[in-house]
Amino acid sequence: MNQDIIAGVPLTWYVWLSAILFAIGVTGVLYRRNAIVIFMCVELMLNAVNLLLVAFSRFHNDPGGQVFVFFIMAVAAAEVAVGLAILMMVFRNTKSTDIGFLNRLKF
């Protein structure tokens, strides 16, 4: 029953949704200055891609796309773990999560 509903949604809707989510992620990365929010935006972009992959996988009857999604999720989890740890350390040292702290990393 649920499957039928999901199958009834046309592919273009998934594409549009993914595109919108991705665009929101990109905009967030570009405009926000809080590192944690930027992180979340990156996750948003990743998940937009994941959604698109799953949609196409279903559409083409090819499970390869779904396998790929699992990999992305695993990598994203690892990335978040490392990234948040770095952020923690940065926050302890600078008492701020503003992205501007990275401007020290120039030549």
Next chain:
Amino acid sequence: MSKFVYLIPLFPLVSWAIIGLANRNLSKSLTGIIASGSVLASFVISVLIFMEKLHNPAAETVVLFDWISVGSFSAKMSFLVDSLSSIFLLVITGIGFLIHLYSTGYMHEDDGFRRFFAYLNLFVFFMLLLVLGDNFLVMFIGWEGVGLCSYLLIGFWFKNIDYSSAAKKAFVMNRIGDLGLLLGILMIYQTTQSVTFQTVFAKESLGLFSTEVVTAATLLLFIGAMGKSAQIPLYTWLPDAMAGPTPVSALIHAATMVTAGIYMVARCNAMFTMAPLSMDVVAWTGTLTALFAATIGFQQMDIKKVLAYSTVSQLGFMFAALGVGAYSAGVFHVVTHAFFKALLFLGAGSVIHAMHHEQDIRSMGGLRSKLPITHATFALGYLAIIGFPYFSGWFSKDEIIIKALENKPIIGYLLILGALMTAFYMSRVYFMTFWGKFRGTHEQEHHLHESPLSMTLPLMVLAALSVGGGFLVSGYVEHNLATVLTDLKHEGDNHSLHTMMWGVTAACLAIAGYWLLTVKDKQLQADAEIDGLGKVVYNKYYIDELYNSLITKPIDAIANFFGSIFDTKVVDGVVNFFGLGIHWLSSTMRRIQTGNVDTYFFAMVISIILILLFKAL
């Protein structure tokens, strides 16, 4: 007996290894015994093989092992024992032994005594390899090896800068010739697919050569011979090679190594006969060298230099013989020349030894009473070289002149002139050294002494050979060598007796003429007083200076240009250009890295959009 032929080069090689490795741990007398003994052992085997070849002149090949075997190409380490190689074996080991013996006396006070004998043994090994090899490659190893030993021994007293540059000069000039030889060998291999003498000189292989190819190949081989045997234009190294110890001059630069070129041409006689143009080149080069070197001999004041130019001149005679197709006469002269020239050099060494390393004949004179044995033997060698009747030189030289008159008369007449000149300069050096009044310092006169027995014994043996060698060898040359060497035959009138008398008269005239003109009451000139034509000749026609300005200086200039201008400006310039360019680029580009993360993100997104746009377009 022939199967033991490998022992002949083995003995000197082992002796070289022992002396070279043990060096200071060996006493001088033991070194002398090992070095001379090994060559003596080789000589004994050579004599046995020679005796066998005397009765059975058929060529035999002794294969030691497969040396190179690549695809269809194969070269064996194998020896060819025939009439030609066995007579060379005899000369090399025989005279080699006498000179080793002589050296034990001559070099006794020298610090490099053991090094000297190690080199000398190594030389004998390579020389034996050269004449024994049954293919061009083995001969080539020997050829290069003797060049190396020659270099080591000319520069034996390497602390003297002149001597070591003389060694380098000899080495470099020999390399020029060796390149020719190598190209010749490659050409022969390309045509016949073989480097083995007996295969290459077989009738069916020789048929593969067109006239042009055989002419080119033989000319290239002859360039090799020019370098090794000091012919125009590559002769200037030989007089300078006198920087080495006198026994070396006798063994390497008179009796054996320099005759390698004659050996090689004689070995390839079948090919040379096919190329009349090459024969003309050989004959004329030889004749011109014989005359040219003889004229330089007129004015040299250093006893060894006179003998050196005489060697160049006599080698010219041998090449003239080869060039007119009298191969056996050329080899005959190699043998007799080895006897009397080794004798003359060793005699000169004995004189130099007695005079405490004085080599200028202007300081000598009247030595015949002080050095009776040296004088007597030197006199016999002198008579042999000028071709006095029934001495060894007379047999071979007249043989050459007869053959030349038959085949190429102009060469023959020029060679008669050459023989006359030989008599002239040899008379000069003989009379100036041993007759008249002593002209050296009192100290030298006080120290004059006859050399020890180890030095005079070889002189006596060689003197005996210089007198009787002609009789001994002439029969062998006539009968046995014919199996290997095919002389050009001339139809028509026979000059023999007639010309023999020519040689004799020429010799006598020259001696008498010299005696009357020069020795009687002529003041000797110091270096600075020599002028006019004499000065030009005394300075060897300025050939060294000519080569210097024509070849050495331009090459130096080119090397200098590339070394100090091209390298520093162009090569270094290109390298520095890239280094500095990248440095400049990176110091400019690093300003892009602002540290502002927003900019990075923005650039990233824009770039991705651009990439996608391009992809879409």
